[in-house]
Amino acid sequence: MLASSAVLRRQQFLIRSLGGYSYHSHQTRMQEVKSMGGNNLEADAENILRAITPTLDPRKHKGQAGKVAVIGGCREYTGAPYFAAISALKIGADLSHVFCTKDAAPVIKGYSPELIVHPILEESYSVRDEDKRTISSKVLAEVDKWMERFDCLVVGPGLGRDPFLLDIVSEILKHARKSNVPIVVDGDGLFLVTSSLDLVSGYPLAVLTPNVNEYKRLVQNVLGCEVNDEDAHEQLLNLAKQIGGVTILRKGKSDLISDGETVKSVSIYGSPRRCGGQGDILSGSVAVFVSWARQLILASDGNFTSSPRNPTVLGCIAASALLRKAASLAFKNNKRSTLTGDIIECLGTSLEDICPVH
Numbered sequence: 322m323l324a325s326s327a328v329l330r331r332q333q334f335l336i337r338s339l340g341g342y343s344y345h346s347h348q349t350r351m352q353e354v355k356s357m358g359g360n361n362l363e364a365d366a367e368n369i370l371r372a373i374t375p376t377l378d379p380r381k382h383k384g385q386a387g388k389v390a391v392i393g394g395c396r397e398y399t400g401a402p403y404f405a406a407i408s409a410l411k412i413g414a415d416l417s418h419v420f421c422t423k424d425a426a427p428v429i430k431g432y433s434p435e436l437i438v439h440p441i442l443e444e445s446y447s448v449r450d451e452d453k454r455t456i457s458s459k460v461l462a463e464v465d466k467w468m469e470r471f472d473c474l475v476v477g478p479g480l481g482r483d484p485f486l487l488d489i490v491s492e493i494l495k496h497a498r499k500s501n502v503p504i505v506v507d508g509d510g511l512f513l514v515t516s517s518l519d520l521v522s523g524y525p526l527a528v529l530t531p532n533v534n535e536y537k538r539l540v541q542n543v544l545g546c547e548v549n550d551e552d553a554h555e556q557l558l559n560l561a562k563q564i565g566g567v568t569i570l571r572k573g574k575s576d577l578i579s580d581g582e583t584v585k586s587v588s589i590y591g592s593p594r595r596c597g598g599q600g601d602i603l604s605g606s607v608a609v610f611v612s613w614a615r616q617l618i619l620a621s622d623g624n625f626t627s628s629p630r631n632p633t634v635l636g637c638i639a640a641s642a643l644l645r646k647a648a649s650l651a652f653k654n655n656k657r658s659t660l661t662g663d664i665i666e667c668l669g670t671s672l673e674d675i676c677p678v679h
């Protein structure tokens with residue numbers, strides 16, 4: 322919980338100063354969406370980020386600024402879970418865990434001693450058919466031991482698409498949902514939920530962060546049509562509504578965010594480099610900001626009045642703004658050679674520019 326009421330009052334003040342529009346009927350909102358140009362939907366992203374970022378308070382103990390876990394990392398991909406998990410720490414989370422396959426673990430541990438790495442997931446190639454049931458129960462029991470301690474899970478960066486592994490991850494998603502833990506679904510996690518929508522459908526603490534391919538597959542599967550860029554806002558609103566009010570952050574030239582009630586965009590200038598891994602920074606960042614926004618709302622005892630006020634939407638807006646700012650700074654320094662690691666190095670400075678430590 323946030324430490325002092327003075328801190329809470331300061332954040333409440335920042336939130337009130339955000340203004341924005343409150344909830345109208347769906348009809349009114351659809352008219353609003355139709356009549357507004359893209360720019361009118363632009364979120365007041367930097368103010369939102371400032372409002373939900375907790376102050377550094379000497380009375381807090383380890384863990385209060387957030388404990389996140391990334392479920393991902395397999396034989397092929399070790400970079401993606403590392404990028405997501407280290408970004409969470411660089412932004413200000415206290416602890417960042419990675420649950421990955423046995424062979425990915427030593428590699429990820431080797432990138433950073435800061436991460437807590439659990440080598441527990443298994444892919445089909447390493448498991449005999451007759452052992453599958455016992456192994457999945459063991460994995461689930463191990464993840465369950467930790468589940469309630471996490472403020473948010475990120476499911477999917479570098480997870481791969483092995484069917485046995487994805488079955489286990491489906492169970493992890495069900496357990497997280499039962500425990501009311503927010504879940505950010507990205508990368509191969511989206512491959513999984515697109516074909517098993519029930520895993521997230523109707524769960525308000527689920528955030529999907531699709532890239533261009535992942536969004537296309539979601540739209541085709543859920544709405545049964547093609548992506549419509551003419552009516553991008555309305556289509557996203559419908560998609561989020563169809564999946565029962567989950568929050569979707571559609572990544573692209575502008576990031577578009579909707580929970581089926583409202584649509585916001587973040588168009589802060591980022592970088593023209595499209596190197597792999599930037600989406601992983603984003604998913605780790607969303608996890609942290611969603612945890613902070615939720616913590617703030619829970620501590621406000623029903624007095625939280627900003628709009629939008631859904632913690633998952635607020636978290637997406639803040640994360641998108643920060644990533645874009647960091648990407649822009651990294652590009653300024655590195656031009657064509659800008660890589661994901663360079664952007665991660667700029668997260669701290671960018672956060673400090675928007676929300677300085679007193």
Ligand SMILES: NC(=O)C1=CN([C@@H]2O[C@H](COP(=O)(O)OP(=O)(O)OC[C@H]3O[C@@H](n4cnc5c(N)ncnc54)[C@H](O)[C@@H]3O)[C@@H](O)[C@H]2O)[C@@H](O)CC1
Pocket residue numbers: 397398399400401402477478479480481507508509532534535597598600601
């Ligand atoms: N350094 C790393 O370890 C990185 C790993 N990444 C991971 O790479 C994985 C794939 O992410 P992408 O962003 O490339 O995903 P995309 O869905 O954008 O593309 C993946 C590739 O798979 C193909 N594909 C599309 N549908 C498919 C299907 N149904 N079955 C098999 N292949 C299909 C696409 O044509 C594309 O070539 C994710 O786990 C992601 O997190 C990325 O995050 C980039 C960085």
Ligand SMILES: Nc1ncnc2c1ncn2[C@@H]1O[C@H](COP(=O)(O)OP(=O)(O)OP(=O)(O)O)[C@@H](O)[C@H]1O
Pocket residue numbers: 508531532533572573574575576591592595596597598599600601602603641644645
């Ligand atoms: N055309 C674009 N112009 C500006 N920014 C973009 C563009 N496309 C994506 N981005 C930014 O890059 C971030 C990552 O999006 P991207 O589409 O690269 O994700 P991804 O494919 O999932 O990445 P990853 O390689 O990590 O899987 C987004 O938050 C978005 O802000």
Ligand SMILES: [Mg+2]
Pocket residue numbers: 507508532600601
């Ligand atoms: Mg991705």
